[in-house]
Amino acid sequence: MAGPMRIRAAAADGITEVRVLMSHPMETGQRKDGSGNVIPAHYITELVAKHNDKEVLKVEMGPSVSTNPYLSFKFKGGASGDTIEVSWKDNKGESRTDSVQIR
Amino acid sequence: MKKGIATAALTAAIAGGVTGALADDTAAALEQYRQMIQDSNPAELNEMAGEELWVTPRGPKNATLEQCDLGLGPGVVEGAYAQMPRYFEDTGRVQDLESRLMTCMETLQGIPSEEIINGKFRQGERGKVADLVAYVVGQSRGAKIQVDLDHPKVKEMFELGKQAFWYRSGPMDFACATCHATDGERIRMQDLPNLTKHEGAAAAWGSWPAYRVSNSQFWTMQHRLNDCYRQQRTAEPIYGSDITIALSVYMAGMANGGTMNAPAAKR
Numbered sequence: 001m002a003g004p005m006r007i008r009a010a011a012a013d014g015i016t017e018v019r020v021l022m023s024h025p026m027e028t029g030q031r032k033d034g035s036g037n038v039i040p041a042h043y044i045t046e047l048v049a050k051h052n053d054k055e056v057l058k059v060e061m062g063p064s065v066s067t068n069p070y071l072s073f074k075f076k077g078g079a080s081g082d083t084i085e086v087s088w089k090d091n092k093g094e095s096r097t098d099s100v101q102i103r
Numbered sequence: 104m105k106k107g108i109a110t111a112a113l114t115a116a117i118a119g120g121v122t123g124a125l126a127d128d129t130a131a132a133l134e135q136y137r138q139m140i141q142d143s144n145p146a147e148l149n150e151m152a153g154e155e156l157w158v159t160p161r162g163p164k165n166a167t168l169e170q171c172d173l174g175l176g177p178g179v180v181e182g183a184y185a186q187m188p189r190y191f192e193d194t195g196r197v198q199d200l201e202s203r204l205m206t207c208m209e210t211l212q213g214i215p216s217e218e219i220i221n222g223k224f225r226q227g228e229r230g231k232v233a234d235l236v237a238y239v240v241g242q243s244r245g246a247k248i249q250v251d252l253d254h255p256k257v258k259e260m261f262e263l264g265k266q267a268f269w270y271r272s273g274p275m276d277f278a279c280a281t282c283h284a285t286d287g288e289r290i291r292m293q294d295l296p297n298l299t300k301h302e303g304a305a306a307a308w309g310s311w312p313a314y315r316v317s318n319s320q321f322w323t324m325q326h327r328l329n330d331c332y333r334q335q336r337t338a339e340p341i342y343g344s345d346i347t348i349a350l351s352v353y354m355a356g357m358a359n360g361g362t363m364n365a366p367a368a369k370r
Contacts, residue, residue, distance in 0.1 A: 004151055023148045
């Protein structure tokens with residue numbers, strides 16, 4: 001149901017920068033539709049990023065994050081060809097995992 | 104101390120008012136903001152969706168768009184948008200990307216153009232066209248804008264587009280030129296490109312389609328043109344009609360030599 005994440009990872013001088021653009025409505029649960037009905041809350045609650053199976057980042061998100069979240073972070077280490085895997089879970093129990101190789 | 108800050112703010116405001124343009128530091132801050140939003144552009148999600156649509160069998164004929172000819176041969180997407188709008192032999196018309204995609208969707212997939220023309224922006228098949236636009240335009244990133252203005256049909260559309268650009272209509276007697284024919288114009292916080300000059304046209308044509316942060320929506324050029332007419336409170340053009348193609352030919356023609364850098368992100 002959720003679209004693919006766009007992940008970019010590049011390593012330079014011993015530091016890898018990862019940029020992730022996620023596809024998610026991130027509904028706060030506070031909005032109403034045209035008929036006055038509350039649009040149910042639907043947002044990513046947690047995200048985990050791994051470098052070659054080792055967890056390098058864990059994020060807790062909530063309704064304050066806007067639609068199609070963009071996340072950028074750096075970590076020490078990583079080399080060209082290594083795998084970066086990003087997974088998220090949302091409040092409805094849906095999840096998504098995508099991975100790329102570091103450039 | 105407070106007096107000093109108030110004076111400085113007042114001076115900046117007056118300076119802004121006197122020159123008719125935003126104070127330099129405000130303009131610089133806006134430009135920095137514009138650079139920042141390019142990095143996290145949600146239009147990339149539309150590009151990815153469009154790329155998938157291109158190779159997915161759809162419609163009554165259950166076919167993909169991989170045989171669609173955008174001017175450089177069937178299935179050739181890379182660099183194709185930079186040479187559009189162009190004349191197409193098979194339809195005998197000058198077409199922009201959206202009208203050409205409608206042609207391909209109808210001939211190859213059996214999806215009727217009428218459905219898209221009678222539809223709404225960002226919904227149904229027209230919504231799918233937007234994703235395809237994002238994909239195709241993305242494949243011309245960095246390419247030089249080269250619309251063939253020597254072709255008689257294209258030249259004809261260029262002249263029609265220029266006429267349409269200056270044509271005043273509606274209750275406020277606006278034309279495109281009312282906002283887009285002078286340097287340094289601004290509407291509230293939005294700088295308006297001068298589309299009658301190469302620099303303005305290249306900046307504009309090279310950065311559409313775009314994701315608009317202000318309303319969290321991805322808009323194609325057809326959408327942008329339609330909304331311009333709506334903002335003028337005059338008749339909105341039919342989707343993919345000749346007038347919209349002509350205006351695109353005019354803008355792209357004026358932009359010739361510039362560089363494509365779309366889909367972009369805008370305020």
